[in-house]
Amino acid sequence: MNLIYLADSIANGILLGTVYGLFALGLSLMFGVAGIINFAHGDVFMVAGYLAVGATAVLGSFALGVAASVIVMAVIGAASYFLLFRRLQSASTPAMTVVATLGLGVVLQNGALLVLGGEAQRIQTAATRTTLDVGGMFLNGGRVVAFAVCVVSLLILWLFLTRTRLGIGMRAISQNREAAAVYGIPQARTTATTIAIGFALTAIAAGVLTPLFGVYPMIGLVFIIKAFAIVVVGGFGSLVGTVVVGIAVGLSESLAGAYVSSALQNTAAFILLLLVLALRPHGLVKLAVRES
Amino acid sequence: MATGIDLTVAKSNVAGRITAGVVIIAILGWPITGSGDYAFQIASFALTLLVLAVGLNLVFGVMGYMSLGQTAFFGLGAYVAALSHNAGISFVVSILLGGVVSAAAALLLGFTALRLTRYAFAIVTLVMLLGLGTAALFWSDVTRGARGLPNIVPPPALLAFLGDLSEPTRLYIVIAAVATVLIAVMHFAMTSDWGGTLRLIRQDEGLAMAVGVNVIKHKVIAFAFAGMTAGVIGALHAYRVTFVDPSVFAVNLATPVIAMVMLGGPGHYGSVIVVGYLVGILPDVFRFANAGRFVIFGLILMLGGLLLPEGLPSLYQRIRQRGTGGRLSRVEPTPGTGDD
Numbered sequence: 001m002n003l004i005y006l007a008d009s010i011a012n013g014i015l016l017g018t019v020y021g022l023f024a025l026g027l028s029l030m031f032g033v034a035g036i037i038n039f040a041h042g043d044v045f046m047v048a049g050y051l052a053v054g055a056t057a058v059l060g061s062f063a064l065g066v067a068a069s070v071i072v073m074a075v076i077g078a079a080s081y082f083l084l085f086r087r088l089q090s091a092s093t094p095a096m097t098v099v100a101t102l103g104l105g106v107v108l109q110n111g112a113l114l115v116l117g118g119e120a121q122r123i124q125t126a127a128t129r130t131t132l133d134v135g136g137m138f139l140n141g142g143r144v145v146a147f148a149v150c151v152v153s154l155l156i157l158w159l160f161l162t163r164t165r166l167g168i169g170m171r172a173i174s175q176n177r178e179a180a181a182v183y184g185i186p187q188a189r190t191t192a193t194t195i196a197i198g199f200a201l202t203a204i205a206a207g208v209l210t211p212l213f214g215v216y217p218m219i220g221l222v223f224i225i226k227a228f229a230i231v232v233v234g235g236f237g238s239l240v241g242t243v244v245v246g247i248a249v250g251l252s253e254s255l256a257g258a259y260v261s262s263a264l265q266n267t268a269a270f271i272l273l274l275l276v277l278a279l280r281p282h283g284l285v286k287l288a289v290r291e292s
Numbered sequence: 293m294a295t296g297i298d299l300t301v302a303k304s305n306v307a308g309r310i311t312a313g314v315v316i317i318a319i320l321g322w323p324i325t326g327s328g329d330y331a332f333q334i335a336s337f338a339l340t341l342l343v344l345a346v347g348l349n350l351v352f353g354v355m356g357y358m359s360l361g362q363t364a365f366f367g368l369g370a371y372v373a374a375l376s377h378n379a380g381i382s383f384v385v386s387i388l389l390g391g392v393v394s395a396a397a398a399l400l401l402g403f404t405a406l407r408l409t410r411y412a413f414a415i416v417t418l419v420m421l422l423g424l425g426t427a428a429l430f431w432s433d434v435t436r437g438a439r440g441l442p443n444i445v446p447p448p449a450l451l452a453f454l455g456d457l458s459e460p461t462r463l464y465i466v467i468a469a470v471a472t473v474l475i476a477v478m479h480f481a482m483t484s485d486w487g488g489t490l491r492l493i494r495q496d497e498g499l500a501m502a503v504g505v506n507v508i509k510h511k512v513i514a515f516a517f518a519g520m521t522a523g524v525i526g527a528l529h530a531y532r533v534t535f536v537d538p539s540v541f542a543v544n545l546a547t548p549v550i551a552m553v554m555l556g557g558p559g560h561y562g563s564v565i566v567v568g569y570l571v572g573i574l575p576d577v578f579r580f581a582n583a584g585r586f587v588i589f590g591l592i593l594m595l596g597g598l599l600l601p602e603g604l605p606s607l608y609q610r611i612r613q614r615g616t617g618g619r620l621s622r623v624e625p626t627p628g629t630g631d632d
Contacts, residue, residue: 096598270420277405
């Protein structure tokens with residue numbers, strides 16, 4: 001009985017952690033290729049969640065709604081490169097990028113509060129109402145669907161990054177911007193694509209999580225902690241590292257919630273980050289190595 | 293690129309000091325001309341935010357590390373004061389405790405986080421702010437969660453010699469006195485030689501190390517010092533509003549503080565204080581609704597970060613440049629704050 005409870009917590013942690021990993025990948029890719037850390041990443045998640053809810057209501061199908069939200073967010077992502085991130089890339093210092101993207105996040109949060117109100121919006125899907133019995137473990141159908149969608153998305157992303165010209169160009173820029181430019185990799189187009197992909201990944205994560213958690217103006221703040229913890233611990237720009245640490249964060253939250261308290265569950269990502277910083281400030285953190 | 297290393301320490305002249313004195317008296321005195329307790333509440337809160345802004349100006353403007361920790365230590369100080377008040381500790385001691393605990397937290401965090409890049413530092417401070425908020429919400433055995441800690445009332449004998457002044461007025465006098473001292477000490481620190489060392493760290497950390505500056509020590513001291521001031525003013529805030537709940541850790545509370553520094557010009561001294569105070573009182577004077585107010589603060593951060601990284605003083609300089617026929621040049625970003 002206890003063993004099944006443990007297995008249950010582990011399985012749920014892995015399911016949710018994969019989604020966290022996918023969400024954090026958007027942040028990680030943007031830093032790798034554009035050199036920008038988007039402090040409004042959580043609020044992009046929030047906007048995508050509202051879009052998914054709205055599109056589901058209009059189109060009458062949850063799958064179509066999420067797909068529409070992903071496409072719209074990708075377009076917004078590409079546009080945001082030309083309107084905002086390109087300027088930050090060329091003109092700003094890290095501190096100013098932090099200030100500007102944080103400001104964007106605050107505008108999105110309070111704008112949503114003004115326009116849409118503070119109440120959580122929810123979508124009910126057939127999957128979230130289903131509970132699967134897998135060898136005695138009870139898994140929420142919504143989480144299983146979320147996991148499956150994320151695994152497929154990760155596979156597509158991996159194929160894109162390793163098999164297509166644009167994807168290889170993205171990796172080249174993240175390794176060495178100048179060399180990539182010398183070899184004729186178009187910077188603007190590649191970076192805009194990266195941000196579009198980052199926004200699309202975020203929209204996928206938001207789409208599959210909305211039936212589980214709902215969406216409200218400040219939800220981005222809950223998720224940005226997890227994303228930041230994941231990317232700092234997992235190393236910015238590392239695809240595998242981000243996903244693995246994402247699963248680790250999901251697992252530690254789930255186990256802490258099951259065996260200790262909800263307080264620890266909700267601060268697990270935060271504590272994990274502080275522990276890693278205290279024990280291995282330069283070891284796991286690729287970002288830290290960049291400072292001479 | 294930029295002008296090289298600039299360690300100018302402002303030496304104010306007599307006219308400057310008189311102007312500053314008049315401005316300070318005007319700032320501290322205006323609630324008396326306003327209408328009753330409401331004006332005192334606005335002014336108290338504006339001064340509270342101003343202490344946080346001047347602390348942020350030290351860490352971010354002078355030293356070059358963008359920190360969301362100022363409001364985190366503010367909230368920590370508020371909770372420490374509230375908890376120690378409930379434990380029967382006296383008014384003065386609980387406020388000192390707020391400062392000590394916040395300084396200790398900043399010391400611990402700064403010792404690791406200030407070794408990271410400026411990006412990673414900003415991330416860690418945001419995570420700390422949100423993490424403390426979550427802890428305050430869920431660690432309900434101690435914090436009572438979202439219900440908060442009520443009845444944090446100052447002692448009835450507080451400033452009893454002032455006679456029959458109302459409670460908000462008495463607390464305003466205490467807050468104004470403490471805020472003036474804290475801001476003056478920080479101002480003195482920023483304009484001292486030590487402030488010059490911090491400016492060198494902002495502009496070229498490698499050079500600072502090369503000339504023998506113990507960079508991490510100075511950074512940690514500055515961060516802990518700013519954290520201490522935030523904790524003290526946070527503790528006073530708890531007594532003023534008589535109630536502490538997790539909203540003291542809200543990101544929305546951090547935005548006006550950052551907006552004050554951005555508009556006043558990061559690294560500038562006087563303009564951050566004057567512009568910051570105006571940012572603190574104007575939304576209340578004009579009674580903006582809350583969410584709309586934060587949209588405006590958010591826009592200030594966005595546009596400031598994008599277009600005006602050196603605040604309103606640089607805009608004034610640019611306009612003056614144009615007036616004398618000088619070419620309108622784009623303001624260079626603050627030098628040396630880049631990681632790569």
